[in-house]
Amino acid sequence: MMFEKYKKQVKLAYERRQYEQKLSLNLIKPSAAKMREECLIVINERSDQKDDDTLRLFFGAKGEAKDYESIIAHVDIDKFRPLINFIKGKTYNPDEKNVELLAWLIDFKPRPYAFWRNRLNEKRANKHAEALRERFGEEEDDFGDEVYDKEWIKRKIRKFKMAGSMSLCSLTSVVVGGFYVHVNEGQQCMYWETDRYKPILCNERIEGVKMIAMDPQKMVHFKKITVTDTLTNYSIGKVWYSKINDEVEFFTAKGRHPVHPEEVLKPATQYIIDTYK
Known part of the structure; x- marks a missing residue:
């Protein structure tokens, strides 16, 4: 559950930078080749020992290579495609290594997950945490501007x-x-x-x-669910759908269809999910 929260915050940080036009050009419309290029830029601009585990997790151990720069320069660019799917919202259950690499690329703080988790546990253990959140949370809290409580x-x-x-x-x-x-x-x-x-x-x-x-x-x-094969029985009661001209679409909240407002969304049943996901 805690990693799910970390994953969401990393993705939200990416979206915020995108909205504020603070992303590298390589990350605005990412491709596999651009992701490799961005990795090479980042590792030259801000190499940090705390990110070694992230690089090892994604690119593998150094082995005989002198540094990760040479490994990245020759990596198969297909390795980045699952990360691109996560960025574009085509998958909701990315591998941990893809979340960590995105955190590294956008300079999300605190990172990696183990450090973020320890900081969160420390904050929860503080008996004054709630008072501090009420006093300072509107501007900034212990985590900096990356926490979206x-x-x-x-x-x-x-x-x-x-x-x-x-x-x-x-x-x-x-x-x-x-x-x-x-x-x-x-x-x-x-x-x-x-x-x-x-x-x-x-x-x-x-x-x-x-x-x-x-x-x-x-x-x-309110969002449209574009990767419907992730829907399971657990989605019952949490997902709504529309069926217009024999085309079924799933959404994350109830309400009216965003393009056809005359259509009211219905709660997805097990039959609907099994039949149309």
Whole structure:
């Protein structure tokens, strides 16, 4: 369970950097060749002994090689394809080595997982942790800006809603899905793109795109499940579906279909999952 939390935070950190345009060009639209190139850049820019276990896990032991740079330069680029699938949301259960390599590539902190877990346990053991979170969590906590505590996100959403009842333009930002969405006049909208909602200026126009009012809950929780073979009986009660023109789509939350709002999503039963996943 703890590694699941770590995995989600690494992915959210990637999405936040993508939204804030702080990713390397190689990572914005990753390919296997670009991933290898980025690894070579990173290992030259910020080599750190604490990352040796991550490199050994992904690329193998050094053996007779002088350093990991030479190993990376000659690695089969197909080795990066599972990592690319994780980045693109095509798999929800990536191997640990892929999560750790992504953390290394984007300079996620604290890393690797063992260090992150120890820091989390230390924080939980502190009897003043809750008071510290309430006092400092809105700006920064012990982990730096990489921690996306669920309760912290909920507080931001509640703050957004309260501000919306008075003056939407009075709130400077809200955390949604692990990245910041700046909120001011003309920027309380979102639109559906492929498998999730994305924020947009209300006065901005994209041809063929329908904008709706910003809903932080949907931004965080409502997504289309693109890799349906990961669905199991455990998904019953947690997944919703639509069937339009004999095409079945699965989603992570209830509500209306994002493209066909006249269609209300239905809870997925065992029969639906077994038949259409």
